[in-house]
Amino acid sequence: MLRNLCSVAVLLSLFAVVGCGGGAEGGAKVKTAAFTGKLTLDGKPYGKVKVQFIPEGSDAGVRTAYAEVKDDGSFAATTYVTGDGIVPGKYTVRVGSEGDGGSTDPAAMMAAVTGEAIEPFTVDVPADGLTDVELKLTSSKKKAGAGGMLGQ
Numbered sequence: 001m002l003r004n005l006c007s008v009a010v011l012l013s014l015f016a017v018v019g020c021g022g023g024a025e026g027g028a029k030v031k032t033a034a035f036t037g038k039l040t041l042d043g044k045p046y047g048k049v050k051v052q053f054i055p056e057g058s059d060a061g062v063r064t065a066y067a068e069v070k071d072d073g074s075f076a077a078t079t080y081v082t083g084d085g086i087v088p089g090k091y092t093v094r095v096g097s098e099g100d101g102g103s104t105d106p107a108a109m110m111a112a113v114t115g116e117a118i119e120p121f122t123v124d125v126p127a128d129g130l131t132d133v134e135l136k137l138t139s140s141k142k143k144a145g146a147g148g149m150l151g152q
Contacts, residue, residue: 030062032085033129035077039095041137045073051135053077053091056122062087088127093135094120 035053039046046069053065065086067075077086095118118137 037133038073047071
């Protein structure tokens with residue numbers, strides 16, 4: 001009986017030290033780097049949309065970052081607090097709109113608002129970050145045979 005109580009006490013102690021979840025999502029903040037720039041559609045500023053940066057592959061334990069793009073197309077990525085940047089690594093970029101709140105999928109929201117969809121694309125953020133980057137979207141009108149808008 002005493003041995004079982006000791007085993008339970010040790011396990012509880014480990015849970016207290018390790019915590020539930022841990023890692024980047026559970027409270028320990030991973031260092032971020034600046035990631036700012038402009039979002040354009042056919043070379044013109046594309047604003048009032050939300051962008052998600054979803055970690056890929058080995059970076060999957062990293063928290064998803066986001067940015068709210070202003071009217072002039074400018075954005076600053078956020079991971080923990082507004083404008084703090086993004087954890088370096090490779091990300092799938094999803095562009096959406098504020099829409100009507102009926103969907104949480106940015107591509108679906110954009111399709112509902114504009115009648116077109118923006119396909120996700122990837123970006124690789126180095127350890128020292130990126131500033132003044134241009135995320136280029138091209139409408140289907142500019143790309144023959146393309147369905148919707150494509151990230152470049």
